[in-house]
Amino acid sequence: MHVRVLVRLKPGVLDPQGRAVHHALEGLGFSGIADVRVGRLIELDLADGTDHATIRQMCEQLLANTVIESYTIEAPAAGGAD
Template sequence: MKATVTVMLKTGVLDPQGEAVKSALLGMGFDGVQGVRQGKTITLDLADGTTQDDVNAMCEKLLANTVIESYAVDMDT
């Protein structure tokens, strides 16, 4: 089974990487860009029987810094 974890900086936390991407896109003529935030996607190949609680524990302990980042877990099956 697979799970997809998306980790993003929380709202209000400055995202210089996203700002840099926004500036670059505007500089290339993509005028419609109003905001950019950049985060991480982690896809996990998991043994059968691994639960969403296990994946949440991985996020809390390693994958996300929950002080400044939020995460979402999507169990693909």
């Protein structure tokens, strides 16, 4: 089963990479950009039937730093989404 985990910095946490992208876009002449936040996408191919709790545990223990990041799990309908 294919699962996608989107990890983002929590609101209020400084995003230096987002600021750099914002500055670069303005430097290229793009206007009207209020803010840029950069996250990461992690794609996992797991054994069929891997339960949602196990995927959450992977996120909590390794894939996301839950102090400063939040995550969203995109899994087949049976696994639900976080």
